[in-house]
Structures are given as C-alpha cells and as structure tokens.
Amino acid sequence: MEAALPPLPGSTPDEMFRNQKTEKVERHKIGALFSMTGAVPNSAWLEGCVTCDDEGFIKTGSDLSKEDLELAKWSVRRFPYLLETSLPGVFAVGDVRGGNVKRVASAVGEGSIAVSLVHQVLAE
Numbered sequence: 364m365e366a367a368l369p370p371l372p373g374s375t376p377d378e379m380f381r382n383q384k385t386e387k388v389e390r391h392k393i394g395a396l397f398s399m400t401g402a403v404p405n406s407a408w409l410e411g412c413v414t415c416d417d418e419g420f421i422k423t424g425s426d427l428s429k430e431d432l433e434l435a436k437w438s439v440r441r442f443p444y445l446l447e448t449s450l451p452g453v454f455a456v457g458d459v460r461g462g463n464v465k466r467v468a469s470a471v472g473e474g475s476i477a478v479s480l481v482h483q484v485l486a487e
C-alpha cells in the first residue's frame with residue numbers, strides 16, 4: 364500500500380478510508396488496523412548544522428557520502444566514525460538517527476557506543 368488510509372470520521376474499520384496521497388476514498392473490509400505513530404523526527408532546528416536525509420533523520424558514519432562531507436565542509440583527515448554526524452565530534456543516536464531500528468534497546472546501545480567514540484575523538 365502506498366499510503367496510510369486513516370478511517371474517515373465516524374466510520375468503522377471495515378468502512379470508508381481516504382488515501383492521503385491520492386485523496387481517493389476507498390472501501391476496505393478489514394478486521395484490524397495498525398497505527399504507526401511517532402515516525403517524524405523533530406530535527407528541523409539542525410538544518411545547516413548536521414546533514415540529514417530527505418526525511419529529516421540525521422546521517423551518520425558511512426551513510427554520509429563523499430558529496431555530503433564536501434557540502435558539510437568535513438574538516439578532519441579521517442572519515443566519520445560510526446554514529447558520528449557530518450560535524451566532527453558530534454554524534455547522533457536513537458530514533459532521530461537515519462538507519463536506527465527504532466527500538467528502545469537500540470537507542471540505549473547506540474548511546475553507550477557513542478560514549479566510547481567520544482573518548483576516541485577526545486584522544487585524537
């Protein structure tokens with residue numbers, strides 16, 4: 364399915380839905396509906412600071428292309444570490460990071476990895 368089909372106000376799950384992309388109203392006979400919420404990163408304030416992907420998730424490590432690094436004026440001789448953003452020494456972890464699997468355990472795990480990478484940068 365290309366887009367979410369939220370039920371129209373007052374309808375039940377097996378009734379009318381509106382395709383948010385096409386605006387087409389469709390009728391579906393379904394028994395359950397899974398609603399995915401919280402998938403939009405609040406990262407607009409980072410514009411011009413670190414490189415984000417088209418959906419606003421922060422790019423880190425090998426997700427940063429050569430072009431990304433040139434545009435961001437990457438200023439150190441090495442490539443970014445895992446979890447490091449386009450700003451040397453600044454790391455991103457958790458849901459706001461592109462490629463993160465959007466789970467509590469991964470956010471916590473990435474945070475602990477980032478701490479050791481911060482030590483590595485400070486030791487350079």
Ligand SMILES: Cc1cc2nc3c(=O)[nH]c(=O)nc-3n(C[C@H](O)[C@H](O)[C@H](O)COP(=O)(O)OP(=O)(O)OC[C@H]3O[C@@H](n4cnc5c(N)ncnc54)[C@H](O)[C@@H]3O)c2cc1C
Binds near residue numbers: 400402405456467468
């Ligand atoms: C409905 C739902 C159900 C989920 N169920 C599960 C589950 O069952 N199991 C599981 O493992 N994961 C689940 N997740 C995912 C899990 O919640 C996230 O992966 C996890 O919380 C990510 O942690 P985080 O610290 O990266 O982000 P968050 O927990 O989102 O924390 C980010 C914090 O930053 C704050 N913030 C945002 N912008 C700013 C700003 N500009 N200034 C200051 N603070 C700011 C936010 O208010 C928030 O407190 C679920 C998520 C949702 C939305």
